[in-house]
Amino acid sequence: MTTVFRSPARTLRLLVAATIAVLLLAVGGIAAASSASAGKPDGHGRGVPTSKISIQLWTFAEYIGFGTDAATVARTEEVFRRLSAMGYRNVEPFTLSGMTARQYRALLREYGLKASARHVDVGTPENPADITQILKDNRTLGITYFGSGATPIFPPLYTTEAQWVAYADYLDDVGALARKHGQRLMVHNHDVEFETAFGGRTVYDILMAHTSPKNVVFQLDLYWATNGGGLDNPIDVIERYGKRIQLFHVKDMGAGPFPGPIEIVGRGIIDFPAIFDAAGGRIRYYVVEHDPRFGDPTFDPFEAAQAGFDYLRHVRF
Template identity: 80%
Template sequence: MEALYRSWARTLRGVVVATLVVLGLVVAGVGSASAAPPDRHGRGVPTSKISVQLWTFAEYIGFGTDGATIARTEEVLSRLKAMGYRNVEPFTLSGLTAEQYRAMLDTYRLKASARHVDVGTPQNPADIGQILRDNRTLGITYFGSGSTPIFPPVYTTEAEWIAYAEYLDGLGAVARRHGQTLMVHNHDIEFETVFGGRTVFDILMANTHPKNVVFQLDLYWATNGGGIGNPIDVIERYGNRIKLFHVKDMAAGPFPGRIEIVGQGIIDFPSIFRAAGGSTKYYVVEHDPRFGDPTFDPFEAAQEGFDHLDGMRF
């Protein structure tokens, strides 16, 4: 009788375990289906490659170096981490040393994916040694000026732009020997200014070596300067020399519309990212500040941008 009982108990336990396994699989399947986005074809933007250019918060943080400015910088980093960001792209250290800024990044477990810093011109060279030392402390690989010399336009001849490109190439060669990479960031002028059938963007590409200089394509300004299809045209022409994107949108209406929150405008980001293939290192959300406009919320722009990229499939 006891043997019969033990046999019956083993059978019952087997049935229970099997039932629980089946139920677990069903529940897991339902959970996965409900959590998955409706469109699973193609690639997505890895969360680890999403960053944000802190120029988005330029008006909020301010341009000082005092304690209040530093406190606002820390607040921004804290809130970005809570949004889901793992990376940020600074344009200033807000009066902090590279060591202090790195400590603040580490506090919020953030990485500096790249950095905008003035790299100078042939006429006014930057201290590239100090820039590289700070970059190493900050953990930065990619760096470059936030713009070419266009505010106001400095160069008016093709020869001047060639000389500027050659200057950048020299800086890039130095950076490469130190394990870092110089990048060029565009606005619309680089696509609108043409010499003998070549845009300034073409000239910068032609007179810099791929090993020394890469490009951070600002998708709003590339669209503004060359039309809605221009980013894809540029990507198809220059391929993996474009390593980073500034992802900002363009409002609908008469072309070109103003800068819009990512995902609320007309730029077809999935098609652009698909054209780029796997060469993109970082997708950097950005929304230029609307200085003096109290209706603009940079935190909303950053959150909406992150969510749009994080859920995108292409």
């Protein structure tokens, strides 16, 4: 039976966090919360090196679109041009927009970019993907890290612990094959992996337990980890699983009743400096992301990209 599991301590922390956020909003303290998240220079540490900053191109999903025609490729090129001008040297694709891997890499190179990782459907035990082709394309693209953008939750496929264990075993097999080709399979989370538990063991725990560290690494999405477990959950996860987490999706949360909506990086309430410090320099890529607001003309993905890059270059931890 699937349950939503939260320890009493976690529940208390969630309530406290929500109360604090509401009070901040009520007294006009949003700026203060944002300042805490922004991590103003305090003489300690340094910003994230440009070589470790990337951006998940899902941020531009509405702008680029989901086509494969020349217009889609032209919009992709415009995104690359503007990201390069902002200072980005890495991107994380979720689609090749109809281009071959060779064409996509050539377009990246034209703008001084490389693919730091890639989100691509790696399948499930019930519906395996063509991993051989994925690995071949990754090699052409120059990609080491790859994995699905989410575990099977859109729509939810699994309702039992045994199903999740079987999925983890499948990922481990994919990861073992990837390792033989010099690549690393990564698992990216949403909130469900922290909210769903079986006998006190979350889905995230199950995925960790049933995959080998040499075969599978993890890309911790900081917004969804916070959403699924509370404001301190990313640090809890990092302290528990350490070196297995090799990439971050840096995505912020808006102030207000918890959990808040996705916010532009540095303008929300997630304490990124504390999270980055907890990781101890082990993170290979800090990947800016803001899920698109489909149909909302007030959202500018280029603004989100620039703000995220600037934040990571100046944050101190």
